[in-house]
Amino acid sequence: MKEEIRESILTIEQQKKLTMSGVKSVDAFSDTQILLTVNGKRVKIDGKGLRVLSFSEGSGNFAASGEFLSVRYGESKGKFLSRLLR
Numbered sequence: 722m723k724e725e726i727r728e729s730i731l732t733i734e735q736q737k738k739l740t741m742s743g744v745k746s747v748d749a750f751s752d753t754q755i756l757l758t759v760n761g762k763r764v765k766i767d768g769k770g771l772r773v774l775s776f777s778e779g780s781g782n783f784a785a786s787g788e789f790l791s792v793r794y795g796e797s798k799g800k801f802l803s804r805l806l807r
Contacts, residue, residue: 726760727742727743727745727759727760727781728742728743729741729742729743729744729759729760730742730743731792733789733792736788736789737786737787737788737789738784738785738786739766739784739785739786739789739792740782740783740784741757741759741764741782741783741784742780742781742782742783743759743760743781744757744758744759744764744776744781744782744783745757745758745759745760745761745778745781746758746778747773747776747783748763750771750773751771752769752770752771752772752787753767753768753769753771754766754767754768754771755771755773755785757783759794762794762795763794763795764792764793764794764795765791765792765793765795766785766789766791766792767789767790767791767792767793768787768788768789768790768791769787769788769790770786770787770788771785771786771787771788771789772785772786772787773785774786
């Protein structure tokens with residue numbers, strides 16, 4: 722079954738608040754890193770004092786606060802896991 726593609730919009734306000742739509746899952750989080758899955762791709766957010774404020778699996782809306790240093794879109798989740806397990 723093909724995965725549904727959702728529109729994804731990323732907003733960062735003054736490097737302190739991040740909101741994103743189209744998020745399928747929150748895979749891991751700590752005070753320095755958040756890992757998300759968006760349309761089958763891994764999104765890695767690095768920063769300091771990061772906190773997940775909200776996540777709605779139904780709507781795909783996600784919000785976090787802290788000091789955001791980088792946001793990187795990576796390869797598909799399956800490819801990431803296969804590389805990790807080599």
